[in-house]
Amino acid sequence: xxxxxxxxxxxxxxxxxxxxxxxxxxxxxxxxxxxxxxxxxxxxxxxxxxxxxxxxxxxxx
Numbered sequence: 180x181x182x183x184x185x186x187x188x189x190x191x192x193x194x195x196x197x198x199x200x201x202x203x204x205x206x207x208x209x210x211x212x213x214x215x216x217x218x219x220x221x222x223x224x225x226x227x228x229x230x231x232x233x234x235x236x237x238x239x240x
Contacts, residue, residue, distance in 0.1 A: 193201055218226070 189204075190201060193199070193204060197204070
């Protein structure tokens with residue numbers, strides 16, 4: 180199965196030029212997603228205005 184877009188491109192780059200496995204390359208991003216990360220004040224302010232909109236955008240399932 181292939182995933183279109185950027186993810187497919189990353190996979191092809193790793194296959195052709197990489198020395199690491201895909202899961203190990205993405206692990207830092209997975210860790211940040213699970214643990215969270217600090218935001219600048221500007222991003223906090225900008226995203227804060229979208230909280231209610233995001234709450235209404237429920238994920239399927």
